[in-house]
Amino acid sequence: MDSSPASVIDSVVLSADRPSRWSGLLRSFYEAPFVPLLILVLLVLTAVGADWLAPHDPTIGNLRARYLPPVWEERGSSEYLLGTDHMGRDVLSRLIHGSRISLVVATAAVLLAGVIGTTLGILSGFRGGWIDQVVMRLTDAWMALPTISFAILLAALLRPSEWNLVVILAAVYWTRYARVIRGEVLSLKERDFVRLAIVAGCSRTRIMGTHILPNIANSAIVMATLQFGVVIIAEATLSFLGVGVAPPQPAWGLMLFEGKSGLMTGFWWLSIFPGVCIMLVVLAANLLGDWFRVWSDPQLRQL
């Protein structure tokens, strides 16, 4: 008996199998991407426990131990597992401390951008009218600013510091939130429960706070997780160009910048390891963000 179709009429698949005895939440955990979560948890732990984990002081170097390769190479030493840089500083310790800086800066920037963007998005979408027009035009114009160049400009204008970096990154990346959240709010406005609240005479602020906000939380969180990776790369880029985190602080991007000159002379470990760290973190953030996006929107689970 022929059991295969001659061809496919469309790609719609049946929705997910009905869950077994396990509760829905538990099943979700079972499907959760363990590896990215693990990486991110490790990141947080490393960042928090940097002082205890790092074998050496990241900013003080031993000038007699410069440019040592990782332990498994010829001249390597077990004291400096991943080698040393041009000032004799331990690469591993710098990576560990660098995780703290990257994590703190990226998280703060994403939060700040999220708060600004979400607030503007809600305001613009809910109030409509000229407020909406003004905010939208402003957002459009702001989005026209070339992100990295603008960040560089700001970094050049402000004194180099981590807090400034957070502000700069937030200033560059809030626009995406505003756009998306506004769209969500616009569609939410048409829903009955909002209309009921308006008719019942709730104040606008109350509606925005208690009715709209929880419903857009999902989108906001998804955006935040997806932005996290972008911001980490942005911070690394700025540091790489010399306008981000300032030496002697150990930021991964900065390490790449300092390692660049050693590239041609074969000091590969200075360029590989920081990049791998960046890649792992961003990969984890992206995978997690993707998974979260699918998890929070049942419609997307089919494909």
Place this chain on the structure above:
Amino acid sequence: MQRYIVRRVFYALISLVLLSITIFCLIRFTGDPAVLMVEPGASEADLQAIRQEFGLDKPWVVQYGVFMVNMARGDFGMSIYYREPAFELYLQRLPASLLLAAVAMSISLLIGIPIGILSAVRVNSWLDTIGKTFSILGLSLPSFWVGLLLIMIFSVSWGWLPSSGSGTFWHILMPAFSLGWVFSAAYTRMARSAMLDVLGSEYIKLARLKGLPEKLVIAKHAFKNAVIPVLTLAGINLVIMMNVAVVVESVFAWPGIGRLLYEGISNRDFPVVQTTVLMGGMMIVVINLLVDILYAYVDPRIRYGQ
């Protein structure tokens, strides 16, 4: 269609004005620009002289007016380092960046679209998994690191390609690839999801019902519809690419506007920095406008009005 175009032009103009105001305000409000234009440690008299020379002691509105008028005339100030008009420097470097962006864009589309489409056509197969992996990886690697890796492999280890400078075909290969890498990941994603959407549509159903061979269904009906959003994205991304190229240009010492910006920062050459950012923003607005207009011609739904 006329109304559509007029509206788009209007919005573009507003964007440009807001852009200039933003840059202007940022510069004026984050400290004394005069300080940025002199060597550190200059005396107060020097600063005063600079202020007078550049009209920085006049009221802001006037300064803005002067600023805009000068911009209209193409006068963006004089580069401190090169002692040439910043605008001319910019124009000199622009073609190199355009070339790099064009090549990078081609590479990214040539890689991204086929992988994305193939992923969608063979959805949930191992081919799809490869495609999805490719796109995630692409978005997770910073372009400058890709550049560094390429240099390590192709310049240092194998000695095949030159690691910096420009001039021959070989020089452009690695920078273009590094630059295009991230974008190809984005196009893969977009192509895949656009293709999946199209494959689920009614007109594809009808095409199959007509008895058209599957290859024709995909290549003619599905492809054209799916590629539109990707190309739109690509058009908009062209300018973004040029601006993001700062890092790649720095890594490979490619003489474009990105490198100009970088030099401006290193040399504390403020007019150059300002010019680059302003021009960058303006180009984004203009290109977006052009893409919108082009779209109006390509998509018959807009062309014949709705």
Place this chain on the structure above:
Amino acid sequence: MTELLLDIRNLQMHLFSNRGMRVVKAVDGVSFTLSEGETMGIVGESGSGKTMTSLSILRLLPTAGRIVGGEMRFAGEDLLAKSDKEMQHIRGSQIAMILQDPMMSLNPLFTIGEQIAEPLRVHRHMRGASLFERLKELLHGVRIPSPEVRLREYPHQMSGGMRQRIVGAIGISCEPRLLIADEPTTSLDVTIQAQYLQLLKDIQQRAGLAMLFITHDIGIVAKMCDYVAVMYAGKLVERAPMRALFRQPKHPYTEALLRAVPRINTPTDRLWSIEGQPPDLADIPPGCPFSPRCPVAEERCRRDAPPEVQVGPKHYARCWLQEGS
């Protein structure tokens, strides 16, 4: 007796979820026949399996679908034995199908002319002037004026009724022997519906083609069809010549359907509807699928699925209560 054009016996098509744990019996043991020039209607609620049946005939299934049993013969040939390529040649040229929503069925980026020409190019290898003539002829056949102009236009430039006629033109372009129309008037205005149905009837008479008419609207069936089949939850519960079905429905579901249609000359102050909900196809209770909602259901109905029994000339019902007719 003319050879049967379409002979379907005990067709079974199931939809399988990703891991194979959930099975939906979309088409569960459907049998019917269709002769040349005959019009048959398939009536049922949405989800009853009518569209899936027609897609199965063409062997164009959703990704999750598999034909797991039964036989299908078209003009004496076994459709299930055909290769992909052979089926592809049959679609559009021997068996054509019209879909419900013409706005969505037509590709917005191609002209009308291009879209009608496609099946002609692929199946009849027509080109150039003869192709152009045929296109004009087709448009004329579906009563669209000024065909040269229309051929160069895009779908969004036309009205809904016109678009549906274009879809009809595409369907008959290669002079198929069977035309399947899946809810062709559902998305049209009521005033245009009658016109369109008349058009389909005219085309059928002129070309002598057989039609399979899928709809949820009994009124249309009465107008258009010689023979009617009623489907419920993937099963074909009753089939009969049109008059017989309307005058002497033998299955409780058919009776309920007919009763639910308000008649203009019978005064009522309540609209009658069938109690209950159609079943979840992944979780059909044992026995007759209609038993939960059936007003005359017995114990046996809830336990065992009834077989199809003959209750009159060419009249079959799948109900325990009809046993012994």
